[in-house]
Amino acid sequence: MRKKKMAHVQLDSTATKCIYLSQLTHSELCDKICKVLDRSTLEMMAKMQFLMQIIGTDRAKLIETDEDVIQTFKTSKQPLFQLSWKYSLSANLNTTIRVVRNALVAMIGISEYDDNKKWANLPNIKEDDTVNFKDLFEKELNYDFVHNQEARMTKEGVKDFFSNLMLSRELHKNSMNYDALIVILCANGDEGDVLTSSDGKGVSIDEIRHSFDCDNLEAFKNCPKIFIVDIGRGDSIPKAYKMVMRGREQPLRYGHNDDGFFTIWSTTKGHKVADFSHLSTGIKDVFSRFKDNCSLHQMIHQVRNNIRKKNNGEWYCVEVQDTTLYDIILAPKKRHWIQR
The missing domain is CATH 3.40.50.1460 (Rossmann fold)
Known part of the structure; x- marks a missing residue:
């Protein structure tokens, strides 16, 4: 059985939570992060049409692929992921x-x-x-x-x-x-x-x-x-x-x-x-x-x-x-x- 890898997710300036991944895929990472978000944050994402972005340990690179996740764990045994929220324009593409x-x-x-x-x-x-x-x-x-x-x-x-x-x-x-x-x-x-x-x-x-x-x-x-x-x-x-x-x-x-x-x-x-x-x-x-x-x-x-x-x-x-x-x-x- 593959040993699970531990990571930390910084939810805001003060709160950090631990998550455990077994597959080291981008979809698994997103799923684990969503499970530690509180209900009010999830409701806000839906109402305000925000897209969640995951930022790696170096704070410069977005985590967007399975390879990004794997490389992050190679760099750090227990990496820290940060979150940012992007405004989705899909509902109103004509907005300036x-x-x-x-x-x-x-x-x-x-x-x-x-x-x-x-x-x-x-x-x-x-x-x-x-x-x-x-x-x-x-x-x-x-x-x-x-x-x-x-x-x-x-x-x-x-x-x-x-x-x-x-x-x-x-x-x-x-x-x-x-x-x-x-x-x-x-x-x-x-x-x-x-x-x-x-x-x-x-x-x-x-x-x-x-x-x-x-x-x-x-x-x-x-x-x-x-x-x-x-x-x-x-x-x-x-x-x-x-x-x-x-x-x-x-x-x-x-x-x-x-x-x-x-x-x-x-x-x-x-x-x-x-x-x-x-x-x-x-x-x-x-x-x-x-x-x-x-x-x-x-x-x-x-x-x-x-x-x-x-x-x-x-x-x-x-x-x-x-x-x-x-x-x-x-x-x-x-x-x-x-x-x-």
Whole structure:
């Protein structure tokens, strides 16, 4: 009887499991790996149409054939296999893909307010949301990340932030060759889609968005503009109930000055949202895991599903507004090392 060979499979950054192979074939390896994946991962692969890729011990070669498996065991007695997830386009072969590698990320997080009888302080914005988004976009994806340093920000301060951003980064010329803009807004909010500043004044989200549209920022007319907006949008308190999720396609418009926007809202119009940081945590967890291997649409779908399963997840109803003509993939920016 042939002795079984042991190998290790790294499921994520912390979890590793052992598997045993007797035939050393690619099909057996895939079968053994699938048996150690948890149910949620398998469901995610099916819903999001991911293809599993197996990476060898040297972290450079994909394991795709029986010979690859045999050679890996010749190199190491107990090899470590890693997994990556590839976005399958087989369901929509006509989809255009836009890969982002050099985005500018601008975040406003307002966590302290002058009148706490009307507007509560939001400590999780400073303690969790800013940290989550900075870890993801600056440390993992290596994008330029700019955010306000103070917990308080007046309405004029918000306007000054974006004016200074335009000047300091020369956005009207796009001299830094950014291929996308990502704007993150975390604060109290109110009906009419307005961000509430520390002095209790409203800043229109539409006006902020308008400053980045094709008419006002022509240098970015062919670049995706991604907005992540985590604010309250009214006074209605959501109630939890079981529901069947159903997909809905967004209409696409051609030649409009609002083309190219992909906006993610933490909740729908008219509803409050609680200070639990579920949106930033969900985005960080999902994006970190799947980054350059799946589309933004797919990742947000998974973020929405994950939030639904959390305690207090009923406070969130993640909504997407999309006027892009392509699927967006966020890939890490390559680091350039300078020899001294």
